[in-house]
Amino acid sequence: MTRGTVNAPRQSETPEEARTTSGAKATVRLEHVTKVFDDASAVDDLNLDVMEGEFFSLLGPSGCGKTTTLRMIAGLEDPSSGRIMLGGRDVTYMAPYHRDVNTVFQSYALFPHLDVYENIAFGLRRKKVDKAEVRRRVGRILEIVDLPDFERRRVNQLSGGQQQRIALARALVNEPTLLLLDEPMSALDAKLRHQMQIELKSIQSRVGITFLYVTHDQEEAMTMSDRLVVMRHGKIEGIGTPRDVYDNPTTEFVAKFLGASNLLAGVVAGRHDDVTTVTLDDGASLSVPTSRLPAGVTSTTVKVGVRPEKISIASSEKTSTPSRNTLRGRVRVSTFTGVGNQYLVEMPSGADITVYAQNIGEELAPRSGDEVLLSWPVEHTFAVRPTADLVEAEESEL
Amino acid sequence: MSETPIADGTTQRPERPERLSRRPRRLGRYVLPTYSWLVIAYLVFPIAVMVAYSFNRVTFGLQLVSFAWNGFTLQWYRQWSNVPGLTSAFWLTVRLALVSTIISTILGTLLAIALVRYRRRKFRGKGTIEQILFLNIAAPEIVIGASLLGLFVTFNLARGFLTLVLAHVAFSIAYVTVTVRARLAGFDRSLEEAAYDLGANPLSTFRRVTLPLIMPGVLAGALMALALSIDDFVTSNFVSGSSVPFPVWVYGASRVGTPPQVFVFGTVIFMVGIAFALLSLGISRKKS
Ligand SMILES: Nc1ncnc2c1ncn2[C@@H]1O[C@H](COP(=O)(O)OP(=O)(O)O)[C@@H](O)[C@H]1O
């Protein structure tokens, strides 16, 4: 009760007022937020701005500190150090029940002793919203999550997908400044998850509330987010729009976490204004746009990367063009996947390069054993800092 | 065997294991239920005798219980308040049970929450408290009664309703705590976090979420405390002084001769007990 009473004005100030007084457009801002549990830091010096109306995701493998970050924003955990700003106001040590934030918990945490209506009305009742208004808002939110006529159901009579919608409705009905979602899809089966992803995204654009979404599923994060961060060991490894982070990863970890990528170790040989040349371990040389070299690379050792779907595969007689990077190799495995072919091409160095070729009706697909020429546009080449301590266990999880 | 037609083999082979498994099942269907009913009869018989004697006619002399069956009468129910000492002892027991149950349920529930909620690091002496609870349940009542008497005499506390309440609360708390703690063991803390998240302060969270969810445990604990208090004789006998509760009065009277009204009160207490038990069963069924 004593916590945060000094700087805890109740919901008297609207988000709009907060914005105009502070001038900031960030719904939530984390400044050097750190959380230490038993000497190990779960969240390590996190700096982050989530903008108003944004669908923002925290993406990372399990144990990287996503839940801890959400809990600190919700007020369920105190940061060890750092500052949390919500709508321009410092809420670092404000009690959770004074924050204009609502959470969809991973386990949903619906109240089993209350029916659907009372679950959803819980937050409004605590704010002393009058009865008619509660009735109106609960009814409307049940329409939005597409579960009208469910008001008097007991929550344990609902399916996983329905429970998830009720959990969402219970949080959204309060019209918070910020909605936190902790892996809300993890309990759903794949098909339902896909459907809910689309629906959640459409609900978000309809209600216009800032969403901070936690997931370990890279595809989910990329489908739904306006922007995302990739987290590892409590730190941010990459931040940007899904396309940015996917096409131009800055570290080996991000490159591997966001879908398949081919990474070849090399040394920076020549640096020019627009193109930098990297010599691979086996002598081959590749061009990387200088703008896509990781910022602040001090060592000359980098890994050159290209996404499997960016590579075209051809018989080895074809000549190369200067605007494309080329590599020669031999097809080791060729797999037909329906939508396309997946090849594992062995380089002279022994490394494998994965290539996805779309099935556009070409008859002459290379077969295993064939010598091939791989080529891709220079602008689709990126270079990343090698992630030194990428352990086996983590690799297998990627 | 190899010459047996396949059709025969398939009809005969599955029969064998079926027959084997049927016989013990048929037996088991009767053994356990029969056994259970015998145990129930053993438990219910003394109560049935008490109920029966509350309807027994007294044919001559003083109005004391006669253990010969003299015929059915409702006389004792009509004259239930005719024995002055007995009636006031009964009402004392009712008041005592209600007061001590309310106090011990509140204290015991809060203690259970504290024990479940805080880990050893934050709650020094938690282990000691758990040991003491166990000792409190395991210790012979005669020891507790005698030592309480010593304590009250030392502190010059006049024996009466107050000392009875103190004593009854003392022996009930541990039972309430153990019962509530069992209910709390599976309690999902994220429900409380969800309540905070939705704007409920700690008090409101306790009232709207925690308490309703542990209510079956709290009611079971309260029922236990009520039962313990109503029929406590040993401790009460030490600390009652001049205000004599029902069990102590009955014990005193039985040395001279028991008025049949004792059985009437006994029957009423039993019926109320059954009503409470059914109620609590119904509530916990509905909750889960
Ligand atoms: N209450 C806690 N006490 C101690 N360690 C914790 C606690 N909560 C989380 N951790 C640790 O902090 C790290 C990050 O956890 P978490 O935020 O739950 O990760 P994620 O949600 O990304 O899977 C993990 O190593 C976890 O073991």
Ligand SMILES: [Mg+2]
């Ligand atoms: Mg988590």
